Amino acid sequence: MENSSRERITLHLDMDSFFSSVEVRERPELRGLPVVVGSDPKGGSGRGVVSTCSYEAREFGIHSGMPISKAYRLCSDATYLKVNMKLYKDASENIMDTIRIFADRFQQVSVDEAYIDIGDSISDYESAILLAEKIKSEVKRLQRLTCSIGVAPNKVIAKIASDFNKPDRLTVVRPEDVQNFLFPLHVSKIPGIGKKTQPILQEMGIEKVGQLASCDVQLLIARFGKFGLVMHQLANGIDTREVKERDVVKSISTEDTFDEDIYDPLEIERSFSELSEKVHVSLIKKHFRFRTVTIKVRFEDFRTYTRAKTLNAATTDKDAIRKTAISLMEEFLGKGRFRLLGVGVTKLEKLDERQTFLSDFL
Incomplete structure (x- = not known):
């Protein structure tokens, strides 16, 4: 059967703890240690924020966006490094060049994330899984870095899947499994639902994606405008956006x-x-x-x-x-x-x- 636009297979690749992983790659002596990339903590009085941190640092409760002073209080023995954007951009270019060749359509969305549309050449999930494993293997072999990949019917599900079980994992969501995958998740897992939207949804009795999916869409529109409709569609696994290269710098x-x-x-x-x-x-x-x-x-x-x-x-x-x-x-x-x-x-x-x-x- 011909693969329609709604049955396309989309991959979302997300590098694992990218900034800190690149730093550890360049400084092997830091492997296995808590590494925090951001600004100088100045002994706990620094005023910047954490850009990213290694998974070892996350075990202490440190996370991206946290004030660097708080990170220092949580783990003063971590290695704190200033952001080296040129190093990360150079690594990103090499990574994107590595994975671009596997795509029918390719869309880089940040320095460490990209969508890969393989719907023209692959129409079954078994083959898609083999390709995703090949991509992960090539990134590790050529760039000495790990990534996580989500394989799904569309962009939003693939993105959520890539973050589902990090690091260095492959998560597959087939069309028939979309509801079972999405509905138990917290609404914060849907891209775009942030700290301002979550409390309002909670007031409405909505905490899980399944609750959002079954909510009266008119109530959501009345409360959130057009974004209410978007949230309802995404919660139901509906995403018609195409994977396409972005070449416009705004x-x-x-x-x-x-x-x-x-x-x-x-x-x-x-x-x-x-x-x-x-x-x-x-x-x-x-x-x-x-x-x-x-x-x-x-x-x-x-x-x-x-x-x-x-x-x-x-x-x-x-x-x-x-x-x-x-x-x-x-x-x-x-x-x-x-x-x-x-x-x-x-x-x-x-x-x-x-x-x-x-x-x-x-």
Whole structure:
């Protein structure tokens, strides 16, 4: 029987504890030890957060997004490493090159995740399992890293499956097993249902995916709008999104969380100059020009604001980033101390070959 679009087989690959695993690969002496990647804990007074950590560190209760100071209190003997994004991006490129060749359609969604559509060439799950095992084997052989893969009828189920039994596992959900797999799970396992949505669902008596799936969809729409319908469909294992390559960069940005809150206008200007320089380097490397400059401001009490300004014409001018960012910052000066500042550019346009060549000299 011909394989229809609803019967496609989709794989979701998720690298295991990616940042820390790459660090351990480069430093074999750290294997088997708790490793935390983030910022300097400064003996428990550091102000950053955990980017990721090894599974050994997770045994102490450490997890991504946790304040680095709390992680240090949980395990002061862990090895704490600063984020080395260039190292991780280089590793990611090699990994994606390794797995891309197995796909009929391929979609990288983050530095350590990708969807693989094999529906054109494979229509049975036995063959799909063999292919997934081959991919895992090749990633381990060529990149010396482990990954977990979910095999399922669509993207959302494959993503949930890849995270179901980490690390270094393969989880298969056949069409006839979708409800038995999804319904017992907590609603937080559905992508998009986060800390704001969960309490509202709990108030409605909904904690499990099965409860969400059987809930009156009109009640969900009344409470959540269009997202209510989306949640209901995902809870029932319905996801019609296709796997497709993403080649559009929508924004380039960077930010800095200060060890000590800053107030002095000269320090603020110096910070924006450094942030603008980083954004400009990335902009030129990726061969884009921009029209809109954005800033992000976080006060010491965690109040957070963004502002943006669109220029008359697209440009690659580094000074335009800096000057616009400083101008946007003026309304916040004198209103408190700042914990974080960020700069970004949006409304990007790809440079043509001649512009790309000239931009290398800017």
